[in-house]
Amino acid sequence: MQREWMTIVAHQSIASQTYLLELQGSLPQFVETPGQFVHIQVSDDFFLRRPVSIADVDSDKGTVTLLYKVMGKGTDALTRKKIGDKLDVLGPSGTGFPIDKLTTNKALLIGGGIGVPPLYYLAKNLKSKGMEVTSILGFRSSEDVFFTEKFQALGDVHVATNDGSMGTRGFVTDVIPQVDGYDTYFSCGPTVMLKGVKEQLKGVPGYISIEERMGCGVGACFACVVECADEEDAKGYRKICSDGPVFRPEEVVL
Amino acid sequence: MQREWMTIVAHQSIASQTYLLELQGSLPQFVETPGQFVHIQVSDDFFLRRPVSIADVDSDKGTVTLLYKVMGKGTDALTRKKIGDKLDVLGPSGTGFPIDKLTTNKALLIGGGIGVPPLYYLAKNLKSKGMEVTSILGFRSSEDVFFTEKFQALGDVHVATNDGSMGTRGFVTDVIPQVDGYDTYFSCGPTVMLKGVKEQLKGVPGYISIEERMGCGVGACFACVVECADEEDAKGYRKICSDGPVFRPEEVVL
């Protein structure tokens, strides 16, 4: 992990209130696994950094791609940064999906809203390891949808929208029954969604990526802990920023 | 007085740590007298505005010119504003030199450092009213000197520098004895300088412009008061931001 002033090389709107941000620097070469994130200091106006998942890495260009949605003041201020501007980035942070240890043949990826981004870099990695990838991507409405064609290039894609304006009307959990043949699932999205997915796919090996408000983002402040499901666990907790954000669903209490 | 997002149309370094900033908007048309100032919100990073004197007005272009020196964080941040940027400006503020009431024939202007700027617009006004203007301008060193040629176009100019690197070595007060024939003086600069000038020119009608840290800049908060010299004065104080910054030297306690 390092702190670096990265250069913005691309910045564009890709869906309603959703932006693609491409950052160049030496940080990309240290990314170890999909699911890791960067911690962004948007400007001096903000006291805390913002965690944003790495959605893609281009080693040749030396860039990471981030996809973010405007949720509050910080992400709103981020939209005003221009190509050529420098951004204070800490990372790569956290422990991602353990792609080197997987024995997956067919992967099911389940992403909800702004949980979709890390799954893209994951999908690319799985695919390049010869695994088959099916993705279920959930969004609020058709105008929020992004990156489906990119996922399609890597495997089957099912889209769900809350209002039915694209794909299946409903939630990702409504689509899961339509898919089969997968041996491992990978999910990222709002906690309610992860809870539903975990419940529905009980018995299937899986990995989930979870969110929490962070202080340090490096594992030092104990802001981002999540309780262990196993009451006998020696520590009793995991730090989302360093032990995670990716966990086994049975490891933590959602 | 109004609040306006003015456009920066010129911004350049004119001496050591000293900048010229030209702002365009409707504010200039409300400037009443030389000696008035504007109150600048440098950016959201700062809680208080910064008072800066109006050094010139161009009614045709609709601009005011400010000359400022980097003294701390706010003026430092100001240097990074670019042509085309908008600046949140409140003004024109305060009560300047009462040029319409003057019966001056020959004016002596005495400016020290960053007290020089308001005297330039004053000199132009006096000159256009047919008065003769002699200026004594004091700076720390030759690299701090600015606008002398502009003053020269309006009358005699004497420069003093603390280190003698330009003009007379010493203070403006060392130069005053070399000048004569004036009937009114006008001075702006650091308080120690104003004290010296007031002392030396006792008996000569004069006007001084003084500084104080400000809260509101509109006369409401009582942050910027100065005591009246006359103990019988009904109020006992003057507000620099609204009654001043220009006063008769005998009116206030320096």
Added chain:
Amino acid sequence: MIDTKVDLPGLQLKNPVMPASGCFGFGREFAQFYDLSHLGAIMIKAATATKRFGNATPRVAETASGMLNAIGLQNPGVDAIIGEELAFLEPYQTPIVANVAGSTMEDYQEVAAKLGNSTVSALELNISCPNVKEGGVQFGVDPELAYTVTKLVKEASAKPVYVKLSPNVADIVTMAKAAEEAGADGLSMINTLTGMRIDPSTRKPIIANQTGGLSGPAIKPVAIRMIHQVYQAVDLPIIGMGGIETTDDIIEYLLAGASAVAVGSANFKNPYICKELIDQLPDALSAHQFSSVKEVIGGAHYQTTST
């Protein structure tokens, strides 16, 4: 149509936004920016029994997201305020809250009695002033002194009294209860936190008085916490203040338990701020699914559903 009206003792507010005492003078300067009749009310600068010059300058210093001030209660004295300033404000269609200050119990009584016969709608009792007789300890940090001065002021005048609490205490609820027991009609919270800045170049405190009162967004979390605590413990309406700059700030105060809010030092940054907030408030309330100001008040206490 969003209903922004709030009825408080002595104050029928068309909207819950008013400038805070000491940050708006007696309104004159701001009358050049907009019509003061738009304001929910006006909290005017502190009045003392006699004219006060206040502290030496510098009286203000900038801090991170805030400022320090040590004006020292400069004001022309209660008689001049009634004679000149209230007369100026009279034509405006907005209730006036007079801020009462002093160094002794007698001072407070005298000022309250005189304002009791004036056109103001309510009194705001500023108990953050040092009590000269008790060796300079502030009325605002000692519950017994606070009780006594509130009681005396209530006796001296028939106007509703809002006691303005100081945040410089370990236990704000005790102070609020003291005010309530003494008969206060409402609370006004918070006044400034005592702070200091030292200039590394001069090696001295920037403010001539050395310490000053910290205001601005920096203190908002402290104000919200105190209002949230006091709302649960006493039955008085609260006028909330401290760092308000946006309509979301106002909603945060109302949710914590304030019935109305005052905007202080933000008037210095943007002299139009009160008017702008009043104009924007209905839309901001709608955006958060509220249909009236009253509905928001204390909302953080009875909400139990999570999102």
Added chain:
Amino acid sequence: MIDTKVDLPGLQLKNPVMPASGCFGFGREFAQFYDLSHLGAIMIKAATATKRFGNATPRVAETASGMLNAIGLQNPGVDAIIGEELAFLEPYQTPIVANVAGSTMEDYQEVAAKLGNSTVSALELNISCPNVKEGGVQFGVDPELAYTVTKLVKEASAKPVYVKLSPNVADIVTMAKAAEEAGADGLSMINTLTGMRIDPSTRKPIIANQTGGLSGPAIKPVAIRMIHQVYQAVDLPIIGMGGIETTDDIIEYLLAGASAVAVGSANFKNPYICKELIDQLPDALSAHQFSSVKEVIGGAHYQTTST
């Protein structure tokens, strides 16, 4: 050559900059950014008698120029800290200050006794925790409780004790004197101011624990004021903290009367901050015409000339 050394009870500091407790864990995470031996000292995270999980999440919220936290003293317990964390820190050439916390007098005594036999150089007594036996009132806001717990901790261990004062009091000097009388070797000030933020969308406090401790530049003026007051009233060395982000901030703390400083939440913004400040400090001192750190300490008190 600027002399940055400072000698305090138990702490021979090569420079006056150390990370503040709770903002640096036990150093492990920051060891990946720079060699911890550069630090003047390290104030490690609070230790309690037994392992604590802490509060529900969210535990942090952003505020204007600051943040709230309600971690709830999560830590692996004093035994694990001594066995694992101190062992990890041992190779570094920097003194360790252990932060002692608890809910009862007995807790404090036990933790202090165990750390008294460890490799730490000094104890920092965190008295901002609620005393369970006294109905949750904080040790840090009651001078008698503060006196008693300090005395017990002094008896339980031979290590120098720095009492960490809470700013949530009306009279910080009384608290400092209580610590001094109880035998404290130094003071550490300030801990966080209690605050709250409410989210207008969810209508609830952002922090699960409702209230949290406010840190960051927002509180610096309060810390500077309190240190300035305490420096005049007690004879103990002070480790100052609250919102330090720049070398000018450090100089401001030293001028106010701190002998050393701790950097807390700024480590979250910039994990290299302590190292950077240490590197920049000599030049900053020169720029203000100082030739040593010692020369700056308390400078705001004996300067009488004006500029």
